[in-house]
Amino acid sequence: MGSGDSEASEQLLYWLREQHDQYGPKYACGVSQCGACTVLVDGAAVRSCTRQMHTVPEGAEVRTLDGLAGDRPHPLQRAVVSLQAGQCGFCLAGIVMGVLAWLEERIAAGDRKVPSDDEIKAFLSGTDGREGAENYICRCGAHQRIVAAIRDAAKEMVR
Numbered sequence: 001m002g003s004g005d006s007e008a009s010e011q012l013l014y015w016l017r018e019q020h021d022q023y024g025p026k027y028a029c030g031v032s033q034c035g036a037c038t039v040l041v042d043g044a045a046v047r048s049c050t051r052q053m054h055t056v057p058e059g060a061e062v063r064t065l066d067g068l069a070g071d072r073p074h075p076l077q078r079a080v081v082s083l084q085a086g087q088c089g090f091c092l093a094g095i096v097m098g099v100l101a102w103l104e105e106r107i108a109a110g111d112r113k114v115p116s117d118d119e120i121k122a123f124l125s126g127t128d129g130r131e132g133a134e135n136y137i138c139r140c141g142a143h144q145r146i147v148a149a150i151r152d153a154a155k156e157m158v159r
Contacts, residue, residue: 008054012046013037015053016064024065024093025049035136038094039064045101047134065093068100075156076100079149087140095136099123099150103157112158120147 016022016039025048028036032047039048040063041056056062068074076096079085086092102123106115115123122128124143126135138146 008052010053011049012039012041012051012053012056012062013048016048016062022064022066024097026090026093028090032134033137034091034094035098035134036091036094038098038136040097040101043101043104045098045134063097065096068096074100075153076149079153079156080146083145083149083152085142085145085149086138087142091136091138091140092146095124095138095146098134098136099153103150103154107158114151114154114158117147117151120150 013025013027016025025039026036027049028034030049032050035047037047037049038045040046040061041051042060065077069077073081074096076099080092080096103115119128121143123130123133124136124146126133
């Protein structure tokens with residue numbers, strides 16, 4: 001997706017919705033605190049509700065949950081559905097995209113082990129020690145099923 005069709009100060013979230021019919025990322029807090037708006041820009045997780053278009057490099061690859069599946073659902077999507085990981089599902093698009101970036105980064109660094117529940121919880125809470133770590137909030141309290149879904153998807157992704 002090119003950013004040539006945007007206003008420089010427009011938020012990435014609204015550009016995705018209004019210019020590209022991408023409705024996976026959700027507007028929730030509006031201040032980058034909850035993670036519901038998370039998308040990937042060139043593989044890095046970013047909060048699209050506060051990310052202005054002038055900060056997105058021209059020609060950058062922007063991925064949302066809307067385009068994740070391809071011919072068949074991604075392992076994260078399959079695990080979320082099979083474990084009924086979300087109660088209302090509002091947070092899940094952002095969580096899935098953030099987790100995707102995290103797992104792909106681990107795999108690219110040669111870490112092919114399935115993260116433990118504690119590692120997953122630390123990632124979701126933003127306490128895992130990564131630079132710029134951010135938290136993800138599920139107000140329904142479905143974190144146990146979300147953690148299980150992430151673990152199951154990671155098993156498939158690290159093969």
